[in-house]
Amino acid sequence: MTVFHFFNCAILTFGPHAVYYSATPLSEYDTLGTSVKAALVYLGTALVKLVCLATFLKVSENDSFDPYQELLKALIGFIDVAGLYFALTQLTHRNISQNHKFQAVGLGWAFADSVLHRLAPLWVGARGLEFTWDYILQGIEANANLVLIISLAALGSLMWLRKNKPRTLIPIIYACAGIVATMPSITSYLRRGLGWHFPKVVGFELFTSLVMAIISWQLFAACQRPSA
Amino acid sequence: MGPRKAGEREMLESVYSMIALVFVLVACVELCDAATVVDVYRLIQYDISGVPFGSRLAALNHHAGSLHFAPGADLSRTVLIIPVRDLDISFVKEYITQRQPLGGLLFLLPQMFSFENRDDTKSSHVNQGELLKTVVAELEQILIHAKIPYPVYFAFEDDDIDAVLADVKRNDAIGQPATATTGGFKLVVSASEPKKLASPTITNIQGWLPGLKTDGDASQLPTIAIVASYDTFGAAPALSVGSDSNGSGIVALLEIARLFSILYSNPKTRGRYNLLFGLTSGGPYNYNGTQKWLRSFDQRLREGIDYAICLNSIGSWDNELWIHVSKPPENAYIKQIFEGFSNVAEELGFEVGLKHKKINISNPRVAWEHEQFSRLRVTAATLSELLTAPELLERTGGLVDSRHFVNETAIVRSVKLVAESLARHIYGHQGKNIQIFADDSVLAVNPSYIRSWLDLLSRTPRVAPFLSKNDPFIMALKKELEDHTNEVNVQHEVLDGMFTFYDSTKARLNIYQVASVTFDLLLLLVLGSYLIVLFSFLVITTRGLDDLISLFRRPPSRKVKTA
Incomplete structure (x- = not known):
């Protein structure tokens, strides 16, 4: 029964990535290589981030919210954006359209993130006899994260790869990218600064990720139009 | 770009291997994330001449249920949690005698039976406590004498387990008993199959205080033996501390040894009697240890014993003690002992009665420790608060025999009684009103010594088969006797083959809140x-x-x- 529960949670956590890959044209253009590369870049970025966190952050004894430390953490969080930039622009990809490139990169990035952050707790926790909602919520969080990272990748590809975009949209694109990139810090603030419970935080994440996804979709479509 | 890439790959590979290592470690770690972990004590499992008794299983993995289960429900995969406070003894009796299938039983004992219990609210709960004591004693006898094919555990009430029980009760009340399909709580004790204990040993400890020899050998002097059996037997071996039976006897013996060691350390006050102190094991099993101990004496020593006083359950009486003998009261020695005791008792303000019970040699049951002496024609008597002889495995320091119900002043008075009467006999002051162990003298009975030993004994389970030869407790007794007497001998014997015991007396119970299979399917x-x-x-x-x-x-x- 507990292995069953683990299985369920794993489906919820990692299923959407697979579904996304197989349902969208990504599978038709065989972009798996791009995704794998993005995942590798993610691992490298995570390592750099860890080193930075270990170097610059103090270990707080209590779980309180320290604004200065959090700011530092948010800044370190921007290493993610740098990593994404590297994955989008510097890696040599097989000839695939920009349209698919950012999706493939985002997917690989999100999958690596899920594996790194969620697989181990899931393996340890969800197999135990004790039932909690945590792992189901964690799975939903993984879904929100996938949406968020693909949005970020989309905005990134707009910023760095697309040359002829409407001038009026540029500040909006940057603003949205900024919001999406600081989202981990925002949720961390909600959870620890305001003491929100896990379900509420997950609900917020789900909501914002959907909103940001719709916004970035619209932006992407708007940028697409003149070229089309 | 090329070398940079290679370096990156190398780094990533090391990360991978580290991640793999972490996974291997994680897979090895035993999961323990239960909502509640409780110490539980298993019902004893033993055989008498091959006939099985007690709980025959140790491993438990079933859903929790309460006494409010729906009538006719199938309980074969349910652990009933029964607080002893509202125990329906007839229900348990019916379930056990009719061999109804159950997943297991978990009895919740009130904190007052726990040896960690330190509250001094005795007076307010005395009535309730006494009532509870009789119920638990009855329950214990039922459990000990039945063969139960499922695991039975005891635990103490605490907030965590009370919360779980309240939850279970609520579920049961709305007609949703816990099964695999509805979730609820799961109780898990991971224990291996109980194994037979290979040839349990019993350990007797004896200490000598030699009397003053004027001329010739000291062993020519007559000997007085003071004996107490120290081991216990109860429904839960890990909880059988036996504060009264026979913790009180041990404490009294140690205090008497201490008092006489003061007297005997000075040649002027050393008596013309040898004193022999014996702490015997195997008490619940027809005083098997006493028998072995006496058999090990040589003929001369055995005949040199003037008389033996056995101390048994002297910790919770009010104003009457009993001297149990097997020889008729008209016997001159018995008369002498009894008169000595009753005179002192009168001065101390209580009564001592004499009870005569004949020995039936063909009956293997030995109800009192002095009967083992009497069988070897040594004059002996047992001092006890009990009026009648207990049955086999009854009053042997089980669940209910906790510190809570033992009265220190009763032990102090018993010590005074025994010490004073012995001293009068030794120094020939019979019938004279001389207080040797007067309250404010150097020889006064020391209540704090009694209290500290009683507290220690009330924390130490002492079921003989589970005590190893060099158990710290046995070592402590030996050391204490060495402090008070001159010659201490420890004798290891094998418990006679009638009894076989099984291990795993203690376990940890994990209580998990589980989701049902239906939920997972949905x-x-x-x-x-x-x-x-x-x-x-x-x-x-x-x-x-x-x-x-x-x-x-x-x-x-x-x-x-x-x-």
């Missing part, structure tokens, strides 16, 4: 449909509805396309 269904909806949504938005339909209509078409 979750799987929901997740499956979510993924299907997501798939369809993505296909429609990125490739169009036609693609989705064609995906289902002509599967081979995709192959052609990709090729």
Whole structure:
């Protein structure tokens, strides 16, 4: 029964990535290589981030919210954006359209993130006899994260790869990218600064990720139009 | 770009190997994330001449239930949690005698039976406590004498387990008993199959205080023996501390040894009697240890024993003690002992009665320790608060015999009684009103010594088969006797073959709140449909509805396309 529960949670956590890959044209253009590369870049970025966190952050004894430390953490969080930039622009990809490139990169990035952050707790926790909602919520969080990272990748590809975009949209694109990139810090603030419970935080994440996804979709479509 | 890439790859590979290592470690770690972990004590498992008694299983993995279960419910996969406070003894009796199938039993004992209990609210709960004591004693006898094919555990009430029980009760009340399909709580004790204890040993400890020899050998002097059996037997071996039976006897013996060691350390006050102190094991099993101990004496020593006083359960009486003998009261020695005791008792302000019980040699049951002496024609008597002889495995320091019910002043008075009467006998002051162990003298009975030893004994389970030869407790007794007497001998014997015991007396109970299989099935269904909806949504938005339909209509078409 507990292995069953683990299985369920794993489906919820990692299923959407697979579904996304197989349902969208990504599978038709065989972009798996791009995704794998993005995942590798993610691992490298995570390592750099860890080193930075270990170097610059103090270990707080209590779980309180320290604004200065959090700011530092948010800044370190921007290493993610740098990593994404590297994955989008510097890696040599097989000839695939920009349209698919950012999706493939985002997917690989999100999958690596899920594996790194969620697989181990899931393996340890969800197999135990004790039932909690945590792992189901964690799975939903993984879904929100996938949406968020693909949005970020989309905005990134707009910023760095697309040359002829409407001038009026540029500040909006940057603003949205900024919001999406600081989202981990925002949720961390909600959870620890305001003491929100896990379900509420997950609900917020789900909501914002959907909103940001719709916004970035619209932006992407708007940028697409003149070229089309 | 090339070398940089290679370096990166190398780094990533090291990360991978580290991640793999972490996973291997994680897989090895035993999971223990239960909502509650409780110390539980297993019902004893033993055989008498091959006939099984007690709980025959140790491992437990079933759902929790309360006494409020629906009538006619199948309980064969349910652990009933029964607080002893509202125990219906007839229910338990019926379930056990009719051999009804159960997943297991978990009895919750009130904190007052716990040896960690330190509250001094005795007076307010005395009535309730006494009532509870009789109920638990009855329960204990039922459990000990039945063969129970499922695990039975005891635990002490605390906030965690009370919360669990309240939850279980609520579920039961709304007619939703815990089974595999409805969730609830799962009680898990991971224990291996109980194993037979190989040849349990019993350990007797004896200490000598030699009398003053004027001329000739000291062993020519007559000997007085003071004996107490120190081991216990109870429904839960890990809880059988036996504060009264026979913790009180041990404490009294040690205090008497201490008092006489003061007297005997000075040649002027050393008596013309040897004193022999014996702490014997195997008490619950017809005083098997006493028998072995006496058999090990040589003839001369055995005949040199003037008389033996056995101390048994002297910790919770009010104003009457009993001297149990096997020789008729008209016997001159008995008369002498009894008169000595009753005179002192009168001065101390209570009564001592004489009880005569004949020995039936053909009956293997030995109800009192002095009967083992009497069988070897040594004059002996047992001092006890009990009026009648207990049955086999009754009053042997089980569950109810906790510190809570033992009165220190009773032990102090008993010590005074025994010490004073012995001293009068030794120094020949019979019938004279001389207080040797007067309250404010150097020879006064020391209540704090008694209290500290009683506290120690009330924390130490002493079921003989579970005590090893060099158990710290036995070592402590030996050391204490060495402090007070000159010659201490420890004798290891094998418990006679009638009894066989099984291990695993203590365990940790994990209480998990679990989701039901139905819930997981539903979750799987929901997740499956979510993924299907997501798939369809993505296909429609990125490739169009036609693609989705064609995906289902002509599967081979995709192959052609990709090729």
